[in-house]
Amino acid sequence: MASRLVARLAERGLTVATAESLTGGLVVADLVSVPGASAVVRGGVVAYAYDVKAEVLGVEAALLAARGAVNDEVARQLAEGARRVCRADVGLATTGVAGPDPADGEPVGTVYVAVADASGCRAWRLTLAGERAAIRAASVQAVLARALEGLG
Template sequence: MTAVREVDLASRLIARLADRGLTVATAESLTGGLVVAELVTVPGASAVVRGGVVAYAYDVKASVLGVDEDLLAARGAVNDDVVRELAEGARRVCRSDVGLATTGVAGPDPADGEPVGTVYVAVADEHGCASWRLALAGDRAAIRAATVQTVIGRALERLG
């Protein structure tokens, strides 16, 4: 049932972006490419999806997406500031109108001082960047799937 809702959300986001002549890109840590994979399941996605960057390692977050190295060293990757920089980095690197980003802790162990289920998602566009902190439950797969659904849903809300 969850997969059907996700595909539906992805279809709606792709249609909305296409209707507005906008493009999208992703920067993913926690989800490891699942967001962009979900988007490209939609026929016609190639008209709006520019690409995605999977950045698990701190040095990749910094060197590829421009996340501040001092921020990563001081606070780790699981926070509001990092997810915002990831979303903006996706926009910049992929030259897209909208950037989606995910970071967090899917488990099995806590990370960066945060418990399992702590997730941050962000949506960046020409008007700025909005981010949200989530407290998700379930196993690793459930947390990652809920993150995909949430970031796509928040992008739909932001686009109005």
């Protein structure tokens, strides 16, 4: 999936950046494992802590305080923050609960991914099964797939 996304971005002359919470850098790591990724990958921010989400990526602190980090609006703000901070054409974001315990009132396996570009930003809620590593790996594939779909 990563190689297809890197190729598609390169064909279109676009760049990408990531803002990752539950995946902890796995999305950008998958992207940069592809030869030629340096032509399209601008960077990535791992934002586990609320203050990093707010201060580095611009997620509204009031939103985090009221709803936590596991929701569609936080995912959208993370993706937009990645675009802005890294000056990229496309921003990808992941946030959710990989386990072992529920978080922010959401059960394990609740994940939101988002893709932001010049035309706007969309977020998707996923309900994933499995242990922590499986949920994180599926989250990576989901956000890459959504980005590919958006590029046509």
